[in-house]
Amino acid sequence: MKEKKSGLVIFLTIMAVVVGLALVALVSFIVFRIYKDEKAAKESATTETVLSADIEEVEEPATPAEPATATDADADEMARGYKLYKFERDGNSIHLPQADPTLAMNDANVDGETSENDEVPKGSSWDKNSLVLSPVEGSTNYASPGDASKTGMLTSSYMILVDLDEDRTVVERDADVVVSPASMTKVLTLLTARDHIDESNLDDKFTITAEICEYVNKNNASAVGFQPDDEVTVSDLLYGTILCSGADAALGLAEYCCGSEEAFVEEMNKKCEELEISDTAHFTNVVGMYDPDLHCTMRDMAIIMSVAVQDDMCLDILSKHTYLTSITTEDWPDGIEISNWFLRRIEDKYTDGEVVAAKTGFVNESGCCAVSYYVSNNGKRYICVTGNAFSTWRSIYDHVGVYRSYTQKD
Numbered sequence: 001m002k003e004k005k006s007g008l009v010i011f012l013t014i015m016a017v018v019v020g021l022a023l024v025a026l027v028s029f030i031v032f033r034i035y036k037d038e039k040a041a042k043e044s045a046t047t048e049t050v051l052s053a054d055i056e057e058v059e060e061p062a063t064p065a066e067p068a069t070a071t072d073a074d075a076d077e078m079a080r081g082y083k084l085y086k087f088e089r090d091g092n093s094i095h096l097p098q099a100d101p102t103l104a105m106n107d108a109n110v111d112g113e114t115s116e117n118d119e120v121p122k123g124s125s126w127d128k129n130s131l132v133l134s135p136v137e138g139s140t141n142y143a144s145p146g147d148a149s150k151t152g153m154l155t156s157s158y159m160i161l162v163d164l165d166e167d168r169t170v171v172e173r174d175a176d177v178v179v180s181p182a183s184m185t186k187v188l189t190l191l192t193a194r195d196h197i198d199e200s201n202l203d204d205k206f207t208i209t210a211e212i213c214e215y216v217n218k219n220n221a222s223a224v225g226f227q228p229d230d231e232v233t234v235s236d237l238l239y240g241t242i243l244c245s246g247a248d249a250a251l252g253l254a255e256y257c258c259g260s261e262e263a264f265v266e267e268m269n270k271k272c273e274e275l276e277i278s279d280t281a282h283f284t285n286v287v288g289m290y291d292p293d294l295h296c297t298m299r300d301m302a303i304i305m306s307v308a309v310q311d312d313m314c315l316d317i318l319s320k321h322t323y324l325t326s327i328t329t330e331d332w333p334d335g336i337e338i339s340n341w342f343l344r345r346i347e348d349k350y351t352d353g354e355v356v357a358a359k360t361g362f363v364n365e366s367g368c369c370a371v372s373y374y375v376s377n378n379g380k381r382y383i384c385v386t387g388n389a390f391s392t393w394r395s396i397y398d399h400v401g402v403y404r405s406y407t408q409k410d
Contacts, residue, residue: 131159131173133401136349156398157367157388160298161406164306164381171406175298178280179387182361183222183245184301184371185288189253190242190317191308192268196257199313202235206256212248219289221247224325225336232327238313239323242359244338247287254286261286275303290363298385301371305383309357309373318357318373319343342370346396351403353377358399360392368395376407 131154158174169175210228215221224246226232232240234256240249254264265283272278281296281304288294296304308314321343324335342358353376360370367388374382384402389395 131171131402132405133398134404136397136400136404152401154386154398154401155389155394156369156386158298159384159386159398159402160302161402162302162306162383163407164383169299170382171402172298175302175385176280178295178297180290180294180363180366181288181296181301181387182290182363182366182369183288184359184361184369184385185283185286185294186241186245186250186361187301187308187318187359187371188268188271188283188304189250189264189286190238190314191304191311192264192271193238193241193253193257194311194314195267197234197238197313202233202238204234204256205231206234206237206252207231208248208252209255212251212255215251216247219247219287221287221289223248224338225329226252226327230327232325236325236327238317239320240325240338242317243320243323243340245288245360246338247289250286272300275300275307277303288361288363290365298387301385302383305357305359305371305373305385309383315357315373318359321347342372342392342396345393346372346400349396349400351400352407352409353403355399355403360395362392368392370395370399372399374399374403374407376403376409378408378410380408382407 133152133154135152154173156173158177158179160172160175161170162168163170208226208228208230213226213228216223222245224236224240224244226240226246226248232252234253237249237253237256240246241253251261254261258264258267264286268283268286269278272281272283275281277296277300281300282293283296284291284294308318320340322337322339324337325332326335328335340358342360343355346355346358351374353374355372355374358370358372360368362368368391369385369387369389370392371383371385374384376382382403384399386395386398386402389398
């Protein structure tokens with residue numbers, strides 16, 4: 001009897017221990033869940049506060065950023081490195097354009113995922129008043145690569161499309177606002193140099209100076225890659241100025257034509273007077289490096305480009321996709337290969353015609369900009385100029401969309 005009683009006690013003891021352990025585990029689980037929920041709530045509140053602070057910072061008046069020193073080299077990557085502020089108007093001028101792209105894009109949340117909210121933030125360049133474009137298949141976007149719907153609106157802050165055959169503006173957006181044209185300046189550099197150069201000069205030699213190379217290095221400017229004492233041809237200078245937006249080539253071209261950049265710039269401004277755009281267009285250097293006194297409008301640049309493409313030599317240079325320089329290096333034994341990346345990137349995009357010639361530009365104050373010359377399948381000719389896109393690709397897709405949407409097809 002005692003043995004049975006002892007066994008019962010042991011059994012009850014074991015059961016008590018098991019129940020006790022189960023109660024401890026249950027209490028621990030409940031405490032852990034409460035702690036985890038509280039922690040998640042705190043993290044969520046912190047994230048919302050940070051996001052709110054970011055938005056408030058964008059909406060506040062922008063503090064001027066340091067001017068970007070480079071012009072075109074790897075503009076996509078450079079644009080990602082700069083905060084593009086919401087632009088402020090001063091009279092008829094725009095300074096430090098554009099809000100933070102991650103806010104203005106509207107299709108990205110804080111994690112970079114696609115948002116369910118397709119409403120565009122008010123006050124950005126991508127509002128409901130933006131020009132509607134035909135979506136571009138294969139588009140490149142930060143948040144949703146390949147999503148054609150994200151190219152359904154013009155993202156550039158300002159734009160003009162000109163019908164050259166009818167001499168009229170087809171569509172525009174802030175086309176008369178005075179802005180920095182960045183390296184689109186070099187179209188005028190080319191056009192001005194043409195007054196001094198013809199086919200007989202193309203093989204003339206010019207010696208690259210140490211001062212030119214020092215300027216390139218000091219300003220981190222895009223360049224062909226010429227070195228001090230290199231003897232290059234005038235042809236190298238012309239194509240180098242446009243295709244890779246070479247500051248070394250543009251400065252060499254100015255010195256070859258006029259003896260100095262200053263004298264050449266005077267001729268550039270005289271050219272503006274001839275074109276009757278000097279009220280808004282003024283230039284202080286041949287490169288397009290940012291200067292408050294270097295400016296023009298989208299309409300001015302369309303006029304400059306329209307004159308340039310009517311000249312056979314200028315058109316050939318502006319429409320060249322690749323070029324080999326006469327100067328060789330260890331890495332380039334056949335000559336330095338330079339490219340017009342805008343043309344090479346847009347050539348496989350369907351536009352109902354051909355983008356024949358183009359020049360890009362980038363400084364922080366202008367965003368990514370471009371001017372292009374297009375011939376539709378029916379032979380009609382157009383000039384498109386855009387400014388302040390947040391990457392070279394977005395600028396390209398704006399040009400594709402504009403040509404597809406606003407040019408005559410028949």
